[in-house]
Amino acid sequence: MIVELSVALGIGAGLFGVGLYGALSQTNLVMIIMGVELILAAALVNLVAFWRYLHPDAMSGQMFFLIVMTVMAVEMTVGFGIAIARFRSRGSVEMEEARELKG
Amino acid sequence: MTPLALTLLAPLLAALLIFASRRMPEALALVGVALGLIGAVGQLIGVAGGGASSVILTFLPDMPIRLIATPLTAILSLVVATVSGFVVLYAVGYMRHDPQKIRFFGTLLLFVTAMQGLVLSGDWITLLGAWELIGFASYLLIGFWHDRAGVAGAATRAFLYTRSADLGLYIGAFVLIGASGTSEISTTLATTGTPALIAGLLLLVAAMGKSAQVPLQDWLQRAMAGPTPVSALLHSATLVAAGAILLIRTAPMLPGGALVAIGIVGGVTAVITGLIALAEKDLKRLLAASTSSQYGLMLVAVGAGAPIAALLHLIAHAAIKSSLFLGAGVFQHDRDGTDLDALSGAGRARPGIFAGFALSALALAGIPPLAGFFSKDAVIAAALASPAAAWLVPLALAATVLTGAYMGRALHVLWAGNNVARPKPVPFMAAGLGVLVVLAAVLALGFGPLEHLLDAELVEAGLLAPALGLTAALSGLALGWLVKPRRLMGPVFGWAQRGFAVFGGMETFVARPALAIATACEHLERWLYDWVLGFGRINLSLGWLARKIDITGIDGFIFGLVRQTINAGSRLRKLQSGFIHREMALAVIGMAVIVAILLAAPLYS
Numbered sequence: 001m002i003v004e005l006s007v008a009l010g011i012g013a014g015l016f017g018v019g020l021y022g023a024l025s026q027t028n029l030v031m032i033i034m035g036v037e038l039i040l041a042a043a044l045v046n047l048v049a050f051w052r053y054l055h056p057d058a059m060s061g062q063m064f065f066l067i068v069m070t071v072m073a074v075e076m077t078v079g080f081g082i083a084i085a086r087f088r089s090r091g092s093v094e095m096e097e098a099r100e101l102k103g
Numbered sequence: 104m105t106p107l108a109l110t111l112l113a114p115l116l117a118a119l120l121i122f123a124s125r126r127m128p129e130a131l132a133l134v135g136v137a138l139g140l141i142g143a144v145g146q147l148i149g150v151a152g153g154g155a156s157s158v159i160l161t162f163l164p165d166m167p168i169r170l171i172a173t174p175l176t177a178i179l180s181l182v183v184a185t186v187s188g189f190v191v192l193y194a195v196g197y198m199r200h201d202p203q204k205i206r207f208f209g210t211l212l213l214f215v216t217a218m219q220g221l222v223l224s225g226d227w228i229t230l231l232g233a234w235e236l237i238g239f240a241s242y243l244l245i246g247f248w249h250d251r252a253g254v255a256g257a258a259t260r261a262f263l264y265t266r267s268a269d270l271g272l273y274i275g276a277f278v279l280i281g282a283s284g285t286s287e288i289s290t291t292l293a294t295t296g297t298p299a300l301i302a303g304l305l306l307l308v309a310a311m312g313k314s315a316q317v318p319l320q321d322w323l324q325r326a327m328a329g330p331t332p333v334s335a336l337l338h339s340a341t342l343v344a345a346g347a348i349l350l351i352r353t354a355p356m357l358p359g360g361a362l363v364a365i366g367i368v369g370g371v372t373a374v375i376t377g378l379i380a381l382a383e384k385d386l387k388r389l390l391a392a393s394t395s396s397q398y399g400l401m402l403v404a405v406g407a408g409a410p411i412a413a414l415l416h417l418i419a420h421a422a423i424k425s426s427l428f429l430g431a432g433v434f435q436h437d438r439d440g441t442d443l444d445a446l447s448g449a450g451r452a453r454p455g456i457f458a459g460f461a462l463s464a465l466a467l468a469g470i471p472p473l474a475g476f477f478s479k480d481a482v483i484a485a486a487l488a489s490p491a492a493a494w495l496v497p498l499a500l501a502a503t504v505l506t507g508a509y510m511g512r513a514l515h516v517l518w519a520g521n522n523v524a525r526p527k528p529v530p531f532m533a534a535g536l537g538v539l540v541v542l543a544a545v546l547a548l549g550f551g552p553l554e555h556l557l558d559a560e561l562v563e564a565g566l567l568a569p570a571l572g573l574t575a576a577l578s579g580l581a582l583g584w585l586v587k588p589r590r591l592m593g594p595v596f597g598w599a600q601r602g603f604a605v606f607g608g609m610e611t612f613v614a615r616p617a618l619a620i621a622t623a624c625e626h627l628e629r630w631l632y633d634w635v636l637g638f639g640r641i642n643l644s645l646g647w648l649a650r651k652i653d654i655t656g657i658d659g660f661i662f663g664l665v666r667q668t669i670n671a672g673s674r675l676r677k678l679q680s681g682f683i684h685r686e687m688a689l690a691v692i693g694m695a696v697i698v699a700i701l702l703a704a705p706l707y708s
Contacts, residue, residue: 023687032683099681 008049016042029086029093033079040072106149107158107172109142110180111219114187118212121205128208129195135212136188139219143177143184150177151556157225166286169225174556175414179222179348182418185542186340186425187215189535193429194332196531197436207247207330214240218341222348226286227276234272234313234345238265241342245329257328264322268312272349275305279356292356303361306353307368314346314398316372323395324379327387327441331432334387338394339425340417347401347417354410363491366406370498373399377505381512381583386431387441389509393467394424396502400482403499407492409485411557416478418553419546423467423475426539430460433532434517443516450517456533457517459540464510466543469503469576474546476572479503484568500575507579515584 019038026032044065051061083093090097117135121128149156150172157171172180191211198204217236224230239262246258279291282298294302310316315323323343327334337343350357350365357365373396380392397420404413433456434449435441450457466473469480483503486495680686 020691024684024691027684032687095683098683 002053005049005053008053009046012042012045012049014042015039015045027094027096029083029095029098030080032095033076033083036079037072037076040068040075044068044072106142106145107156107170107223110139110146110184111142111170111216111223113138113142114212114219115216118209118216121209121212125205128205132191132208132212133195136184136191136215139215140181140184140188143181146172147177147181150174163228166226166228168229169287170220170223170229171225171289172223175352176223178414178418178553178556180219182421183215183218183222183340186421186539187211187218187336189538190332190336190339190425190429191535192538193335193432193532193535194330196529196535197330197332197432199531201330203247207244210240210243210247211333211336214244214336214341218345221345225288227280227288227291228286230288230349231273231276234269237313237342237345238262238269241265241326241337244333244337245326247329247333251328253325254328257322257325261322261326264319265312268309268319271305271308271312275302275309278302278305288352292353294356295358299356300358300360303353303357304364306349307361307365310346310350310365310402311368312346313349314343314402315376315395316346316368316399316402317375317395320372320376320379320392320395324383324388324391327385327391331387331428331435334391335425335428335432338391338428339423340421343394343398344417344421347398347405347413350402350405351410351413351417354405354408354413357405359490362406362408363494364406365402366486366489366491366495367498369399369402369404369406370495370502371399372396373403373502374498374505377502377509380509381505383509384443385441386434386443386446386513386516387428389443389513390424390427390431393506393509394420396506397424397467400479400499400502403495403502404482404485407482407485407489407495409481409488411554412478412481412485414557415481415550415553419466419474419478419543422539422542422546423463426459426463426536426543427467429532429536429539430456430463433529433536434460436529436532443513447516447519450514456529456536459536460517461514462540463543464514465580468507468510468580469572470580471569471573472547473544474550475543476569476576477547477550479576480569480572483572487568500571503572503575504579504582507576507581508583511580511583511585513583 015038019035019040019042022035022038023032024035026035047061047065047068051058051065055061086098087093114135117131117138120135121131124131146156151174157169160168162168191208194208194211198207201207214237217233217240220233221230221237224233242258242262245261246255249255249258278298279294279302280286282294282302283291285291312319323338326337329337376392376395376399380389380396383389383392397416401413401416401420404410404416431441433453434446437452438445438449440446450460462473466475469476471477483496483499486492486499489495
């Protein structure tokens with residue numbers, strides 16, 4: 001059982017690594033958002049794994065998961081909205097060029 | 104009642120109309136005084152028909168305003184109305200070219216109203232009110248040409264002199280009201296004993312102020328600064344007469360002591376102001392001093408216990424002196440001044456006016472059959488019959504000699520000298536003058552009926568009084584015509600010219616102490632002012648301190664806080680790169696640090 005938990009956590013860690021790499025290496029906003037989604041997905045895998053293997057009776061874990069997933073969906077919507085707006089106004093979503101927020 | 108109201112209200116309404124409509128002042132003034140004159144005549148006819156008429160208006164509780172027309176007040180009112188009527192007629196010509204004649208005629212009529220109010224008043228409150236109005240109106244009239252040098256000072260002087268003497272009237276009137284419990288004059292005249300003596304002496308003080316008796320005579324000569332019709336009116340029947348009228352009206356009450364005081368004051372005034380008149384260098388001022396002198400004679404008559412003689416002399420003098428002033432005004436117009444040197448020969452240039460002037464002058468000196476002869480005889484006869492004859496007769500005779508002397512001198516100056524071109528005729532002035540001169544000449548015919556009307560017999564004159572009076576008058580005239588006053592008066596001349604200023608006169612006795620008090624008050628006030636100012640300064644500096652603390656302390660703290668926050672914000676802003684990968688890398692590094700700390704937990708816990 002501990003082995004299975006470790007496997008699950010390993011998958012989560014792998015997903016996290018892939019996501020982090022994606023978020024840091026990509027210059028396209030859409031790709032960065034996808035990287036961030038992967039990081040969140042890794043966190044969710046960890047959450048589910050802990051719930052499944054340590055406290056399978058507590059329903060709050062599932063509730064928590066659902067809420068986080070909803071937040072993920074909303075966050076995706078906002079992120080892509082920003083990407084579309086930027087594309088419409090500047091014709092590109094390359095983040096190397098987006099330095100307007102410099103203080 | 105109707106004539107009484109007409110006498111009083113016609114001039115008042117005319118004055119108000121003049122001030123309100125601001126046009127046709129001459130016509131309105133003439134209509135006003137004419138109606139007043141008709142009212143006064145009607146009043147006298149009513150009184151002669153029998154019984155006094157009176158008007159009573161509600162005023163203070165138990166002290167209504169009373170206006171009464173007894174024989175005495177009706178006669179006085181007629182005198183005032185007559186003189187004011189012809190003076191206004193004359194003033195129409197005199198003031199023809201003055202731009203301020205609306206103010207002039209309005210104030211003049213106001214003055215006439217006040218005088219009628221004084222003459223007709225039946226209670227002390229009304230009399231006081233009218234007395235005040237006279238003082239105020241005379242101040243306005245004397246100061247009419249207030250932009251000329253010295254005129255405002257003369258007006259103020261006249262006002263203050265009479266005003267300080269008025270205190271006597273106030274206290275006297277209230278003593279009488281207090282002693283008899285009513286303000287009705289005829290009732291208060293029943294007062295006897297000490298209150299009557301005190302009140303009598305106080306009223307004498309008031310009369311001395313208004314009638315310009317020694318030592319309060321100085322203001323009258325300076326009041327000549329006003330226009331000539333004003334002088335004529337002030338001197339003959341109104342302002343100056345107010346004092347004598349007051350004493351004549353209260354004469355039944357006056358006890359022996361007060362009478363002697365009145366007689367002595369009057370006699371001394373008659374002589375001293377006669378000397379001043381003789382030494383005077385200015386025609387109008389000469390006439391002014393002569394007015395004081397003649398009112399002194401009236402006071403002698405009152406003091407001798409013969410107020411009727413005083414009344415006769417007042418009436419005669421009213422006509423005579425107004426015509427003298429009107430004549431002087433004509434000469435003044437011709438020569439642009441009233442200095443006797445400048446007027447030399449002015450009479451010869453205008454024989455008609457000079458004849459009128461001379462007739463009045465002779466009447467004043469007391470030459471029969473002119474009015475002045477009879478009235479002056481009545482005064483001398485009264486002085487002979489009085490218990491204080493030893494005092495009064497020499498004074499009255501000396502005053503008569505002096506009257507003759509200064510009138511003779513004036514006539515001599517006006518007649519002598521070079522003839523000059525005939526000046527333009529002055530119809531209005533001549534008309535006013537002519538009527539008054541005729542009155543001055545023939546007024547004596549009215550004295551008999553007047554005595555009958557007043558139901559008072561004069562002292563039987565006999566032969567002594569007319570003989571003495573005529574001798575004195577003739578010798579005076581001869582001296583005045585023939586001898587220069589400097590030789591006639593010898594060492595007294597210079598003294599008289601300075602107005603007999605004993606030790607500085609009124610200036611030393613009244614003005615200096617008053618000034619000293621004023622200075623002391625000023626010091627006190629300055630001290631108080633400094634004190635208040637110091638208090639204010641302390642408060643101001645406290646306020647200044649609070650403001651300083653507010654600005655530098657509290658505001659400085661708050662603004663400093665704001666500034667520091669802004670500074671910190673702008674510094675922190677530099678950390679922002681705006682480069683999303685860098686921010687993300689920083690977040691990862693931060694996470695790595697946290698992970699490292701967490702992983703290292705077994706090492707330090």
